[in-house]
Amino acid sequence: MTTLEKMGKNAKSASRILAVAGGKKNAALHAIAKGLRDCAEEIKKANAVDIENGRESGLRESLIDRLLLTDARIEGMAAGCEQVAALKDPIGETLSGSVLENGLEVRKIRVPMGVIGIIFEARPNVTADAAALCLKAGSAVILRGGKEAINSNKCIAAIMRQAIQSVGLPIDCIQLVEDTTRQSSIEMMGLSDYLDLLIPRGGAGLIKAVVENSKVPVIETGVGNCHVYVDESADLEMAANIIFNAKTSRPSVCNAIETVLVHKNIAAKALPIIKARLDEKNVEIHGCEKTKEILGDSIITATEDDWYTEYLDLKIAMRVVDSLEAAIEHIAKYSSGHSECIVTEDYENSRIFTAGVDSAAVYVNASTRFTDGGEFGLGAEIGISTQKLHARGPMGLNELTSMKFIINGNGQIR
Amino acid sequence: MTTLEKMGKNAKSASRILAVAGGKKNAALHAIAKGLRDCAEEIKKANAVDIENGRESGLRESLIDRLLLTDARIEGMAAGCEQVAALKDPIGETLSGSVLENGLEVRKIRVPMGVIGIIFEARPNVTADAAALCLKAGSAVILRGGKEAINSNKCIAAIMRQAIQSVGLPIDCIQLVEDTTRQSSIEMMGLSDYLDLLIPRGGAGLIKAVVENSKVPVIETGVGNCHVYVDESADLEMAANIIFNAKTSRPSVCNAIETVLVHKNIAAKALPIIKARLDEKNVEIHGCEKTKEILGDSIITATEDDWYTEYLDLKIAMRVVDSLEAAIEHIAKYSSGHSECIVTEDYENSRIFTAGVDSAAVYVNASTRFTDGGEFGLGAEIGISTQKLHARGPMGLNELTSMKFIINGNGQIR
Numbered sequence: 001m002t003t004l005e006k007m008g009k010n011a012k013s014a015s016r017i018l019a020v021a022g023g024k025k026n027a028a029l030h031a032i033a034k035g036l037r038d039c040a041e042e043i044k045k046a047n048a049v050d051i052e053n054g055r056e057s058g059l060r061e062s063l064i065d066r067l068l069l070t071d072a073r074i075e076g077m078a079a080g081c082e083q084v085a086a087l088k089d090p091i092g093e094t095l096s097g098s099v100l101e102n103g104l105e106v107r108k109i110r111v112p113m114g115v116i117g118i119i120f121e122a123r124p125n126v127t128a129d130a131a132a133l134c135l136k137a138g139s140a141v142i143l144r145g146g147k148e149a150i151n152s153n154k155c156i157a158a159i160m161r162q163a164i165q166s167v168g169l170p171i172d173c174i175q176l177v178e179d180t181t182r183q184s185s186i187e188m189m190g191l192s193d194y195l196d197l198l199i200p201r202g203g204a205g206l207i208k209a210v211v212e213n214s215k216v217p218v219i220e221t222g223v224g225n226c227h228v229y230v231d232e233s234a235d236l237e238m239a240a241n242i243i244f245n246a247k248t249s250r251p252s253v254c255n256a257i258e259t260v261l262v263h264k265n266i267a268a269k270a271l272p273i274i275k276a277r278l279d280e281k282n283v284e285i286h287g288c289e290k291t292k293e294i295l296g297d298s299i300i301t302a303t304e305d306d307w308y309t310e311y312l313d314l315k316i317a318m319r320v321v322d323s324l325e326a327a328i329e330h331i332a333k334y335s336s337g338h339s340e341c342i343v344t345e346d347y348e349n350s351r352i353f354t355a356g357v358d359s360a361a362v363y364v365n366a367s368t369r370f371t372d373g374g375e376f377g378l379g380a381e382i383g384i385s386t387q388k389l390h391a392r393g394p395m396g397l398n399e400l401t402s403m404k405f406i407i408n409g410n411g412q413i414r
Numbered sequence: 415m416t417t418l419e420k421m422g423k424n425a426k427s428a429s430r431i432l433a434v435a436g437g438k439k440n441a442a443l444h445a446i447a448k449g450l451r452d453c454a455e456e457i458k459k460a461n462a463v464d465i466e467n468g469r470e471s472g473l474r475e476s477l478i479d480r481l482l483l484t485d486a487r488i489e490g491m492a493a494g495c496e497q498v499a500a501l502k503d504p505i506g507e508t509l510s511g512s513v514l515e516n517g518l519e520v521r522k523i524r525v526p527m528g529v530i531g532i533i534f535e536a537r538p539n540v541t542a543d544a545a546a547l548c549l550k551a552g553s554a555v556i557l558r559g560g561k562e563a564i565n566s567n568k569c570i571a572a573i574m575r576q577a578i579q580s581v582g583l584p585i586d587c588i589q590l591v592e593d594t595t596r597q598s599s600i601e602m603m604g605l606s607d608y609l610d611l612l613i614p615r616g617g618a619g620l621i622k623a624v625v626e627n628s629k630v631p632v633i634e635t636g637v638g639n640c641h642v643y644v645d646e647s648a649d650l651e652m653a654a655n656i657i658f659n660a661k662t663s664r665p666s667v668c669n670a671i672e673t674v675l676v677h678k679n680i681a682a683k684a685l686p687i688i689k690a691r692l693d694e695k696n697v698e699i700h701g702c703e704k705t706k707e708i709l710g711d712s713i714i715t716a717t718e719d720d721w722y723t724e725y726l727d728l729k730i731a732m733r734v735v736d737s738l739e740a741a742i743e744h745i746a747k748y749s750s751g752h753s754e755c756i757v758t759e760d761y762e763n764s765r766i767f768t769a770g771v772d773s774a775a776v777y778v779n780a781s782t783r784f785t786d787g788g789e790f791g792l793g794a795e796i797g798i799s800t801q802k803l804h805a806r807g808p809m810g811l812n813e814l815t816s817m818k819f820i821i822n823g824n825g826q827i828r
Contacts, residue, residue, distance in 0.1 A: 365826075414789070
């Protein structure tokens with residue numbers, strides 16, 4: 001048995017106790033919060049080693065920032081555990097139920113997933129955030145973080161494990177894979193005897209690799225090539241505001257937009273207004289030929305690649321389209337299925353767009369930046385699913401659970 | 415572009431029209447039913463070729479029977495389409511909704527999956543049954559049946575395609591893969607650019623191959639290593655009735671039981687009663703050592719393999735266990751997670767069993783044979799999921815759908 005198989009086996013055993021642990025789960029979450037606060041100095045010391053290693057190996061400053069754990073970020077992790085504890089326990093909820101003609105009482109009940117694997121990259125706070133959500137959802141978790149954060153992750157995982165043990169739950173409800181080579185990721189993707197679900201959190205490359213290679217069921221998260229379509233009937237000031245907000249308020253996140261589509265009949269008037277707002281933050285525009293005719297040759301010429309690109313940066317693609325239908329076609333072809341918006345004053349066009357666009361979140365007259373578990377009122381979020389199976393859009397506790405049927409009878413046969 | 419990629423592309427286009435087709439879907443289902451009835455002679459002629467080829471290549475009689483299409487079975491397919499037409503359209507249902515503090519109206523809506531692939535084996539009626547369900551659920555379908563049924567399948571698919579075209583829906587809402595080599599299955603598993611979901615229907619070997627190799631999200635169906643546990647407190651006549659029914663009423667189906675577990679304190683009394691019932695149908699018993707001590711040496715000695723085996727035959731494994739907990743442990747280790755039953759008169763034991771057994775359907779005092787979409791009132795069934803992601807247990811129309819968020823605002827930014 002390999003190390004990971006042993007971890008899988010231990011997680012499976014732990015998950016069966018956790019599945020019926022009820023109130024002990026909240027006790028564990030509070031113990032974890034306390035542990036994180038009490039050991040803040042220890043965590044920062046471990047984190048300092050990661051930061052030093054990162055600097056030595058020439059990690060970009062933006063990655064160093066993701067890696068860094070400050071007092072505020074540690075307090076954020078602890079407070080996050082308490083917030084998760086305050087959420088309603090999803091386990092045991094009756095989802096539906098009826099009595100059949102033969103007297104059988106059939107109920108569909110929400111149950112834990114079992115064992116969840118999470119593969120993530122540089123952010124060490126994911127270790128605590130993801131573990132807290134899995135714990136509350138009644139599932140054991142196997143965490144496999146990036147090598148850059150290994151010292152921080154080991155320290156945080158040890159604190160959490162001690163905390164859950166202190167309330168009488170099995171220590172292996174939370175486990176961290178200490179081998180951060182590519183091999184351990186690949187092995188996790190094959191661990192279908194023990195893992196019920198695998199969630200990759202990170203860049204497009206990681207997610208693609210997991211989706212293509214995993215034998216364990218996967219939920220694909222986070223790649224967001226999002227669009228705003230400015231309809232012929234749009235309020236142009238509203239359009240410019242929404243585009244400015246959706247592009248510049250936080251360009252590096254998945255619910256930021258990457259492409260603006262503008263109806264041809266409004267383009268000459270709309271594009272200069274939109275550009276004027278984007279210029280405030282020096283957003284680089286990659287435009288189609290018609291966009292360039294209107295905005296001038298200073299605009300970079302967009303290529304086919306631009307329509308596919310998730311810039312995650314102060315760059316944006318712009319295309320003039322012939323019709324609402326052409327906008328929907330463009331989105332169907334190039335979107336990653338995350339979030340799209342129409343800006344329109346036309347009732348029927350709002351209906352056609354929301355019915356015809358097949359993405360996780362479809363907006364009328366609002367910024368795509370709202371696609372978020374917190375904003376949608378889920379209380380907490382493990383990621384944003386861009387697949388259609390099991391979960392789509394922001395995933396909270398419910399999306400980390402499964403269901404089963406319980407049937408009570410008194411001797412019925414068929 | 416390969417043939418399958420072209421089919422995928424065409425299915426994707428067709429699915430976008432089908433997604434908003436509303437009432438036309440039922441018109442198509444009625445046209446299919448009429449087409450199947452009108453062309454019954456044609457279908458039987460095509461089927462006769464398959465039957466002849468099957469006989470020539472030495473197919474077992476049980477498989478020949480699965481392959482055979484009689485007037486009654488063709489009428490069954492047609493009536494099945496009409497039954498699906500009579501079901502409530504799942505698409506567009508509001509699953510949840512609320513107004514956020516900032517005035518955004520957020521609704522979660524049921525939408526079609528998109529394009530569904532189905533890989534199945536010898537039964538040609540699956541072609542019509544599965545296509546009807548996918549159509550009603552608003553998804554285009556690509557069907558890949560076994561080579562044994564290829565002539566029947568081609569005939570049925572052509573009838574269905576003509577019918578959907580006759581009501582103005584795209585012909586490629588239903589497509590059949592005519593290449594029945596292993597290669598076409600493998601290619602379907604890699605078609606993640608076009609397929610949103612892949613469902614294997616057939617034997618354990620097919621299902622395992624698809625689960626392990628598919629890059630497309632899969633729902634695992636149908637393998638049923640099901641158990642009945644006879645508690646110390648059981649009504650023994652009820653236990654024998656349930657075991658007899660669950661084993662012998664239709665041994666070849668996935669909700670039939672394969673193993674009986676008996677509490678040690680009741681074993682000496684229970685086992686002879688159970689055996690007497692099973693002897694009526696000459697069920698072959700594979701027993702543990704303790705079972706043999708009670709039932710005598712004529713019983714075959716069960717090996718470790720027996721606990722894992724889905725006999726699908728008039729054979730059954732029997733084991734004496736020390737406790738309720740030992741029964742739950744046995745099920746956790748060997749079950750495929752389909753259906754399990756406890757026979758008990760003890761209230762607390764019924765609670766411990768239903769909470770502790772992690773299978774799709776957990777019964778108290780009733781036959782596992784009820785795990786079925788029709789029995790559970792789903793109206794129709796595409797299969798029985800034994801995985802935990804997306805769907806678990808009998809899958810009806812709802813389980814073939816996805817969801818999306820629609821958000822209506824009036825200029826909200828974040």
